[in-house]
Amino acid sequence: MSRVEEILSVGIDIGTTTTSMVISRLKIRNIAGIFATPKIEIVEKRVVHRSGVYLTPLVDEINLNFAEVAEIIKKEYRLARVNPDEIRTGAVIITGDAARKENAENVLKAISNTAGSFVVAAAGPRLEAVLAGRGSGAAQLSKDAGLKICNIDIGGGTTNAAVFDKGKLVSTFCANIGGRLIKFVPGTNVIAEFSPAGKTIAEECGVVLCKGIQLTMQSIVSMADRLADCLLNILSGKVDGLSEKLAIGRLPESPLEIDCIMFSGGVGRLFYEDETKADAKSSLKYGDIGPILAEMIRSKKNRIRAEIIRPVETIYATVIGAGIHSTELSGSTIYISDPEILPLKDIPVVRIDDPYKKANTLKSEIMKKIEIFKDGGNTMLPALVIPQMAKLGFNRIRVVVNAIAEAVRTADHTSPVVIVCEDDIGNVVGVLLYELVRKERVVISIDQIIMKEGDYIDIGKPLYNGKVVPVALKTLVFAN
């Protein structure tokens, strides 16, 4: 049995309503036999600390209170007895309405620095959908059972759905449907606050919203009922006027053909709780429409054409997704000429379109792509993706590497050159490239990672005696 190395990973989810954090322990091990080429993988993921669910601190309606967020994180590190320096990987994700705050990016940056040496800042409803689907267990179950499963994460401000087919993400969709579109003064049905989406749904139901006025139970129920209807219409591919207004991006155009469905998020948790007859007091106990919305969805569940199953996680799904499932490991034969320069964050990615082109064409194409990033004021060369090749011959690889070396020579700044190979050729590409550019640059060449043009990548410090690096792929940062 080979050595097991443990790393700590953190996930922080700053949502419209609540902020939470989990710390997980990932075990990595060489799963290949002693005589085989190393194959290092994450073999166990375990949550070791869950924070309480905090109300997201805001200084006003549009700005997050960063100092307080940082306090929460520090406090939870203390409770978990973890030193921020021990954190090797993870993600901060600002979701829902909070992600739209103008200064989100700066806040994220500030949080990254207090939250350990390698923490990713990422946001956007589609990414939230994917993370929730992984954290809820939908992705894993879909893979293990070979089923097509949809996870619907219903939070305070948004509903984020992800569909997995045999473990592979096939689609996401999002809408402004949530439990806190309308908030009440605690213990009453007096309106405290409402979001633009709350106003939309009220108008649809002929209810007038105004801070400080009391709503009848009947109007509250009618709005929750309409929201539940809207959600079920979306699932059956029926786009109505309201769902179009609440949509974030594209909604499915035909009924979802799925085997199973599960609900996560705060409203998701309420969905699975014991059915209690909605009396006015208990249904408004959180000062929002969440419990009634959950009740309304439950009452219409026979309209869902799929088996309804329970997720492993509900309210913590997104944060666990962020903490555990946002990181992957590179292939196990890679080349890093100087590990000291890691971690590197937010490296933009460009692809070499066709590695079989003539040497000169390759070179000029790569130069063009690098040039674009230079104009954007970047001080870092973009990472170059070498796409999968039909045949991995030495001569062709050398042609590609020579073209890269000549192209990066024309770039002024002396940043490291990062190569991402889709095939298992990271080591040889690194060796060949380093020979050509060793005087000027550090070379980092990793492999067995699939990326698209326009993605960003974070590369962490090497693990397992330098055999692998953790990478976080950021496809959907600030997608909205």
Next chain:
Amino acid sequence: MIDEKEIKSIVEAVIKELGIGKNQVVDGSLAKKAEGDDGKILPDLCELNLAEWFLIPDPAEKEGFLRIKRKTPARLGVWRAGTRYKLEPWIRFRADLAAAKDAVLTEVDSQFIKKLGLFEVQTVVKDKDEYLTRPDLGRKLSEEAKKKILEECPKSPNVQLIVVDGLSSTAIEANAADFIPSFMQAIKTYNLTLGKPFFIKFGRVAVMDEVGELLSPDVVVELVGERPGLVTAKSMSAYMCYKPNKNTIESDRMLVSNIHEGGMPPVEAGAHVASIVKKIYDAKASGVKLTDQ
């Protein structure tokens, strides 16, 4: 034993007499398509992807079965005729077996060895029959071989590369050309000196011990064709050992196996093996003495 050329000429003569398919069989390349009696073209069963070959009639859950099939190269779900294989899976099985046998019985083309820039020597083994029946002889270099090696090769390099046919000539022909340049480049990057590489015919793994005695390199890397199986006949191993000599035991050796297009690509294996060689060189130990793993 009749040599390959003689067999070829006999087959050629027979075919000529029968007046069929000139050269098709003779040049040894597999005919891609064969014409049946009715003029219809039969498919080449060797082209079929085993992972997707599914012959169960009326399966309850084909998708699930295919998922299982993707996890193993075993011939699952090829159905049966009574208690036997169906015809096509049976022919394919025979074809794969034949490819495995060919890999053992054919010899590495000497033109190929020249193209790699290697010179060729032989163990004390005289022919393939003796090679297969006398493993002990495959570990000993002939006197002629020793003389040639001493003439051609500089002594005491950091790294000595040797290429050995072993049990699959096919594996060497399929992988060595991509492995060697990648390996050499990486060794150069580590600032290690490389001796003059050469090819040993009718060799076994432990022949490296004699090479070690003759040339005293710090590390020997030996590419050798693996015993072929029904999944692939093209798998190559790279054995490594720190200062191999007549007292070397098996636990001193280490290897990277499964080098072929469906396993570790040879071009990547070259760089990977070089990185292990560097570790061996720095630690002055290999095998279980190198306790890193």
